[in-house]
Amino acid sequence: MNYVIRSVRADEWPAVKELRLAALRDPVAPLAFLETYEEAVVRPDSFWEERTARGAEGADEVQTIIAEAPDGRWVGTVTVLLEEPGTTDWAGFAVERKQGHLVGVFVRPEERGSGLTDVLFDAAVEWAWAHGAERVRLIVHEDNGRAQRFYRKVGFEPSGVRVPLPQAPGESELEFVLARD
Template sequence: MSSYVIRSVRAGEWAAAKELRLSALRDPVAHLAFLETYEEAAARPDSFWKERTAGGAEGALGTQQIIAEGPDGHWVGTLTVLLEEPGTTDWAGLPVELRQGHVVGVFVRPEERGSGLTEVLFDAGLEWAWGREAERVRLIVHEENGRAQRFYRRVGFVPSGRTVPLPMAPGENELEFVLERGRD
């Protein structure tokens, strides 16, 4: 792990953020892990990627994109944490009841999987959320994405019992997993 740098993305790094996202969307299980397709993301203008990267960059208040940079400077993994406030609604229109982190966009390049890198990214994401007084951290995972569910359980997340229907895929559901503060 010492050969990797784990850090927040910087606003000007939109091209690298775009490349890593497009790589994630080419993954064989991308349809179970991400709410957009490669074609949709690839068609977005550079202005979208600049704005998206700046919104999750170092120093941003409500969102943080954390990346793993390999020894050669190439990005090999990422996750993003959104800070959700009570009294608002989430991406699915469901009410948010607690100040919470919401982990999204988890991806580690296939050649880096099994190295412990995903755990290190999660540690950094949790540290960011806890540092902003989140009462818990949650994530949503497709009901058929067993690989991701096994990992999330291994790092301490547990199913909350909440099921989120996918509007773009009738009949398919996502499951909410949570990690309460003090249990990581």
């Protein structure tokens, strides 16, 4: 692989926006993301500027990592959120230890199966460990078997925590965790 794996820079918000919109058009997007294409495409540029700046290189609480192909195209991304003990997460659950939370995982369809997702995950997990995380977690839809298989392959295990989806009564997501060695 000749991809560059790196953190985004604050001025790269147009590329962040384009990659996110591509992710939201993916057929599995309804199982993978809590946001829809229709919601994201109408957001003003200021939203994308702020979102990118929060997760840009050098940030301490959020890091957006991208995979850049040799031709300059962005072909994959993952974002790491650091969650502090004593706070609550996006679903209202208490955070008991410092942890990294992987969100926004996306690899363009033509790059899937190349090992790129493994490399993105390695970079994201290493960033979380370097920032003092005791564990890394992610949340995956109960029906997203492809993602669950990948997460298990790279060492994540179900914790038993189920997160109900208010926008889809009767459906839930599962927490997968990776403990620090």
